[in-house]
Amino acid sequence: MELFDLFNYALGIRALIASVLVGLMCGVLGCFIVLRNMSLVGDALAHAVLPGVVVGFIVGGAGVLAIFTGAVVAGLLTAICITWIQHNVKTKNDAAIGIVFTAMFSIGVMWISKVAREGAHLDLDHFLFGNVLGLSNSDLYLTAGITVYVLLSVVLFYRYLFATTFQPVIAETMGISVRAIHYYLMLLLSFAVVASMQAVGVILVVAMLITPASTALLLTNRLKYMLLISAIIGVLASVIGLMITDFYNTTPGPAMAVTATLFYLLAVFFAPQKGLLFKFLYKRKIRKRIQFEDTLKQTLKLHERSSLSLPNLKERLGFNLNTLKYNLNLLARKGLVRQSSGTLAITSEGIKQATRLVRAHRLWETYLVQEMSMDAGQIHEEAEIYEHVLTDELLDEIEANLSYPKLDPHGAPIPQNDYQPDKSLSSLSIDTVAEVAENQLNSYLVTRLWQLGIGHDESFKVMSKTEDFIEIKIDDELVKVPVTLADKINVET
Amino acid sequence: MGAISIKGLSVSYDRKTVLTNIYMDLAAGELYGVLGPNGAGKSTLFKAILGLIPVNTGQVLINGEPIDNQRKKMVYIPQKGEIDWQFPATVMDVVMMGRYPFKRILQRLNGQDKNIAMQALRDMGIDQLKDRQIGELSGGQQQRVFIARALCQQADIFLMDEPFVGVDIKTEQKIVEILKTLRKSGKTILVIHHDLSKVHDYFDKVILLNQWLVACGDTEEVFTEENINRAYRGQLNILHKTMLH
Ligand SMILES: Nc1ncnc2c1ncn2[C@@H]1O[C@H](COP(=O)(O)OP(=O)(O)O)[C@@H](O)[C@H]1O
Numbered sequence: 001m002e003l004f005d006l007f008n009y010a011l012g013i014r015a016l017i018a019s020v021l022v023g024l025m026c027g028v029l030g031c032f033i034v035l036r037n038m039s040l041v042g043d044a045l046a047h048a049v050l051p052g053v054v055v056g057f058i059v060g061g062a063g064v065l066a067i068f069t070g071a072v073v074a075g076l077l078t079a080i081c082i083t084w085i086q087h088n089v090k091t092k093n094d095a096a097i098g099i100v101f102t103a104m105f106s107i108g109v110m111w112i113s114k115v116a117r118e119g120a121h122l123d124l125d126h127f128l129f130g131n132v133l134g135l136s137n138s139d140l141y142l143t144a145g146i147t148v149y150v151l152l153s154v155v156l157f158y159r160y161l162f163a164t165t166f167q168p169v170i171a172e173t174m175g176i177s178v179r180a181i182h183y184y185l186m187l188l189l190s191f192a193v194v195a196s197m198q199a200v201g202v203i204l205v206v207a208m209l210i211t212p213a214s215t216a217l218l219l220t221n222r223l224k225y226m227l228l229i230s231a232i233i234g235v236l237a238s239v240i241g242l243m244i245t246d247f248y249n250t251t252p253g254p255a256m257a258v259t260a261t262l263f264y265l266l267a268v269f270f271a272p273q274k275g276l277l278f279k280f281l282y283k284r285k286i287r288k289r290i291q292f293e294d295t296l297k298q299t300l301k302l303h304e305r306s307s308l309s310l311p312n313l314k315e316r317l318g319f320n321l322n323t324l325k326y327n328l329n330l331l332a333r334k335g336l337v338r339q340s341s342g343t344l345a346i347t348s349e350g351i352k353q354a355t356r357l358v359r360a361h362r363l364w365e366t367y368l369v370q371e372m373s374m375d376a377g378q379i380h381e382e383a384e385i386y387e388h389v390l391t392d393e394l395l396d397e398i399e400a401n402l403s404y405p406k407l408d409p410h411g412a413p414i415p416q417n418d419y420q421p422d423k424s425l426s427s428l429s430i431d432t433v434a435e436v437a438e439n440q441l442n443s444y445l446v447t448r449l450w451q452l453g454i455g456h457d458e459s460f461k462v463m464s465k466t467e468d469f470i471e472i473k474i475d476d477e478l479v480k481v482p483v484t485l486a487d488k489i490n491v492e493t
Numbered sequence: 494m495g496a497i498s499i500k501g502l503s504v505s506y507d508r509k510t511v512l513t514n515i516y517m518d519l520a521a522g523e524l525y526g527v528l529g530p531n532g533a534g535k536s537t538l539f540k541a542i543l544g545l546i547p548v549n550t551g552q553v554l555i556n557g558e559p560i561d562n563q564r565k566k567m568v569y570i571p572q573k574g575e576i577d578w579q580f581p582a583t584v585m586d587v588v589m590m591g592r593y594p595f596k597r598i599l600q601r602l603n604g605q606d607k608n609i610a611m612q613a614l615r616d617m618g619i620d621q622l623k624d625r626q627i628g629e630l631s632g633g634q635q636q637r638v639f640i641a642r643a644l645c646q647q648a649d650i651f652l653m654d655e656p657f658v659g660v661d662i663k664t665e666q667k668i669v670e671i672l673k674t675l676r677k678s679g680k681t682i683l684v685i686h687h688d689l690s691k692v693h694d695y696f697d698k699v700i701l702l703n704q705w706l707v708a709c710g711d712t713e714e715v716f717t718e719e720n721i722n723r724a725y726r727g728q729l730n731i732l733h734k735t736m737l738h
């Protein structure tokens with residue numbers, strides 16, 4: 001590796017270790033910055049440490065610790081100023097951030113130039129874009145110390161960080177000081193900025209904070225994994241960035257930032273679930289299934305009118321011939337239709353599955369009208385989509401909730417499950433005393449009965465019967481049971 | 494002395510007074526509906542009870558003690574819109590928050606905390622969803638997660654800010670049923686609510702508020718047209734009036 005040819009061995013190793021540490025620390029801390037929508041604050045703090053660096057340099061005579069202290073004080077001061085303006089002056093929040101940090105940054109730049117002109121050994125470029133290959137041992141110790149401190153803080157205060165980031169108000173009600181956690185995070189952020197200054201420079205620290213974290217957020221839904229993934233990407237980006245620097249003889253900071261961005265782009269396209277490719281494929285899959293199921297359903301409808309033929313089907317579906325043939329072949333392969341020399345027929349399995357779709361469509365329409373009070377005129381479109389996504393279980397629940405309706409809002413019959421109880425409530429004559437059986441169609445029916453105040457093992461008496469309702473007396477209370485529901489209730493006499 | 498007792502409470506933001514001289518004594522084991530027009534100070538009342546905002550005058554006592562001694566006993570369930578549902582938090586993460594108040598600063602959560610959280614999840618019937626990200630749940634399930642967090646905290650005062658905004662009527666009724674069961678087990682529950690037509694079905698007690706306390710007591714007695722008109726200062730239109738009956 002050229003790294004070891006160009007620079008001496010110790011410098012190369014130091015650069016590598018520092019990069020790993022910075023990637024790790026920024027990756028972890030960045031997760032909280034991103035989740036708190038504080039990316040701009042992160043950038044602000046990074047820029048605003050400059051005047052502190054100069055003060056540290058002048059007062060402490062270029063000692064590592066003096067520069068560190070100056071920078072952290074400047075960072076915290078900036079955080080306090082920003083918050084103060086946001087609370088006490090009528091300035092927009094992000095404008096307040098911009099005003100404070102550009103001012104601090106400018107003072108820092110002017111001051112460094114002046115000090116440098118006067119002969120001090122202070123290179124502005126090193127602060128702006130980093131100087132990872134010029135690290136001293138004491139620089140490295142400082143970076144290592146800070147990294148350990150930051151990571152330990154995140155581990156020890158994890159639940160406070162989680163609670164205040166997720167729901168500050170709830171955290172406050174539990175006696176957690178949101179403000180104290182905020183400033184502690186600002187302190188950690190200032191630490192991270194100072195430690196990263198040598199590796200990537202103040203202008204690009206924000207990239208190491210937010211890019212790996214945002215990448216990780218695309219890859220997972222859990223904060224703990226997000227922290228882990230972000231740390232790994234941070235480390236990879238800085239190490240690969242350093243190698244690129246060596247290979248192409250460029251500046252380390254930008255190389256690291258660009259590498260992090262490449263990881264981010266990969267995630268944008270290829271992340272499972274949240275990636276664009278995944279979304280595209282998923283949409284395509286759904287579209288294909290809808291086409292397939294629509295073909296099946298219309299085949300059944302034409303079959304019921306005894307007018308099943310390829311041209312009729314094509315007209316009803318509005319597909320082009322290739323799409324139609326593709327779907328029919330798929331149906332044939334699954335044994336749902338039969339095709340032979342131009343004739344088309346639906347199999348009994350095909351009828352069964354198509355009927356399920358019709359049932360889903362009509363039950364959903366009924367649900368929308370009865371439970372969501374939607375207008376019967378506006379529900380067809382929605383049901384056209386939902387019929388493809390409703391599971392059998394959900395349909396059972398909807399059906400029980402609606403008391404097993406027989407007709408949809410347009411008056412068309414809803415295909416029924418062929419379930420018949422051994423002895424149904426509706427089969428009882430007036431004055432019969434009976435009990436609700438323990439064994440019922442499914443748990444949704446049991447819940448429905450429970451809602452009506454009918455538990456099993458309770459005996460009841462049939463009081464009256466009309467076309468629509470059966471009235472029963474249970475625990476001295478009269479309950480009106482819709483006949484359609486009574487048909488499905490299993491009873492014991 | 495009731496579960497929540499408020500004496501001469503006044504709150505203002507900047508120079509604008511939002512709550513004026515509120516006195517009330519809320520009994521334990523009751524389900525209260527908190528009603529009043531937009532900007533009436535309902536959310537502010539909750540914040541004052543929770544000790545989240547400074548008060549001008551007056552005091553709030555929880556179970557006869559200052560708020561700071563009783564934080565554990567109270568739980569706040571924010572409005573749906575105030576929660577970032579995309580946040581990388583699982584159901585379990587949220588429910589486990591109920592154990593935080595029991596821990597000293599660097600003390601870790603342990604297996605026993607996990608068992609309590611699991612029990613709360615089972616009580617709400619969402620134990621199978623424990624590893625789901627909160628945004629993947631339905632509106633009703635999301636509400637259950639936050640109620641489970643309250644159970645996990647073993648709190649006995651629940652403050653719910655508009656829990657029915659953005660959930661369908663069926664879910665709303667199921668949540669009301671859950672709340673009624675919780676009340677039977679001795680919990681004191683305050684619910685900020687909008688829809689005047691459901692008040693009689695949902696709440697045994699109501700608090701009518703509009704900067705001043707208009708009325709507080711049994712729904713049958715105080716939820717009268719006169720009181721509602723006073724709270725809404727004539728904003729009530731015919732539609733609302735017809736819904737009352
Ligand atoms: N943080 C705040 N700063 C200033 N005014 C506020 C703040 N929060 C609420 N208000 C004002 O206080 C009044 C009461 O608000 P709120 O308690 O949210 O009412 P409600 O919940 O009944 O709609 C409103 O006029 C609102 O504009």
Ligand SMILES: [Mg+2]
Pocket residue numbers: 535536537654
């Ligand atoms: Mg409110």
